[in-house]
Amino acid sequence: MSTEPGTASYPSRSAELLWGPRGRAGRGPRPGLSRDQIVTAAIAVADRDGVDALSMRRVAAELRVGTMSLYRYVPGKAELLDLMLDQVSDPGPGRGPAAGADWRQVMADHARGSRDLYLAHPWLLQVNWCRPVFGPNTLAGVELVIAGLAGLGLTDRERVTVMIAIDSYVTGFVRNQILYSRAAEETGISDEEFWATQHPVLERAMASGDYPELAKLAEDSFNAGWEESFEFGLQRLLDGVQALVDARRRPGYRSGSTA
Numbered sequence: 001m002s003t004e005p006g007t008a009s010y011p012s013r014s015a016e017l018l019w020g021p022r023g024r025a026g027r028g029p030r031p032g033l034s035r036d037q038i039v040t041a042a043i044a045v046a047d048r049d050g051v052d053a054l055s056m057r058r059v060a061a062e063l064r065v066g067t068m069s070l071y072r073y074v075p076g077k078a079e080l081l082d083l084m085l086d087q088v089s090d091p092g093p094g095r096g097p098a099a100g101a102d103w104r105q106v107m108a109d110h111a112r113g114s115r116d117l118y119l120a121h122p123w124l125l126q127v128n129w130c131r132p133v134f135g136p137n138t139l140a141g142v143e144l145v146i147a148g149l150a151g152l153g154l155t156d157r158e159r160v161t162v163m164i165a166i167d168s169y170v171t172g173f174v175r176n177q178i179l180y181s182r183a184a185e186e187t188g189i190s191d192e193e194f195w196a197t198q199h200p201v202l203e204r205a206m207a208s209g210d211y212p213e214l215a216k217l218a219e220d221s222f223n224a225g226w227e228e229s230f231e232f233g234l235q236r237l238l239d240g241v242q243a244l245v246d247a248r249r250r251p252g253y254r255s256g257s258t259a
Contacts, residue, residue, distance in 0.1 A: 011133050013075055014082040018135035033065060035073045039083045043121070046084065051123040056080070081127065086135030088121055091144055103245075104238050106148030110141075111166050111234050118174040125175055153248035162241055169237055177226050 017035075041062040046054050056077060060067040074080045091113075101109070118124050132138060142163070149159040184190050206215040224232070 010076070010078040014079045014133040017074065017079055017083060018086055018133065033063065033069060033073070035083070036087075037063065038070055038073055039080070039087050042080055043084050043088060046123040047121055051081070051126045054081070082133045082135070085124075085127065085129070085132065086137045088117060088124070089135075089141055090137040091141045101148075103148050103152060104242065107145070107162075107166060107238055107241070108234060110145050110148070111170050114167065114170045115174055115230065118171065119177070122178050125171065125178065152245045154245070158244075166234075166237065169233060173230055173233065 038059060042054060042059045045058050045062055049058075054077065056070050056074075057067050059080070060070055063070075074083065134142075145163045145166075146159055149162060154162070183194075187194075205211060209215075
């Protein structure tokens with residue numbers, strides 16, 4: 001009865017659940033349960049224990065119901081995960097950029113919102129989104145980004161590539177942030193203890209003359225916080241897109257030109 005990734009029927013079944021009515025799949029007496037309750041409970045399990053801990057049994061325990069009752073609504077874990085992804089991807093009321101926002105503001109807001117989403121639900125980084133089963137919320141988010149890049153002179157492929165580049169930057173940055181935050185807990189060694197053990201070695205390395213540029217760095221060079229670092233990288237990425245947009249607007253621009 002349970003459908004797992006690798007089962008050929010699961011993408012179509014997920015699509016039916018995402019785009020179809022929200023009723024239950026099975027027959028019989030109407031229980032005091034809904035698909036939204038199941039998805040919300042599954043998200044709570046994944047937020048607390050990680051996606052590897054997710055199972056129909058764990059979700060049933062979270063809801064204090066029998067495991068088999070869940071199958072009236074969701075065939076298995078694979079479909080449940082697709083429903084979870086779409087629910088957390090909801091761009092929210094309005095589903096559009098703020099009034100008067102230009103493309104750069106739309107992209108920046110998207111990147112910051114995506115970062116907040118991953119930090120709130122770290123298990124998302126454990127999920128393979130390379131071949132998503134698109135639901136209404138997921139598509140609404142994509143629509144918002146693609147629409148935000150309209151009218152700039154970019155090709156359709158370039159708009160999609162810009163979206164991929166921003167999302168890749170966000171996921172890479174957040175993965176480092178989450179791993180860093182977990183390092184002390186996983187190793188039992190605090191940041192202070194960790195760097196204190198390396199300090200004598202690094203001092204000798206800097207005095208050796210083998211690393212002249214590193215030795216010249218100011219003492220606070222590595223002290224940028226996560227917010228500052230994220231914004232710096234995001235703005236430089238958007239600067240690159242801006243350069244392409246500006247180039248397209250110059251007379252005589254040729255595709256492939258580096259001017």
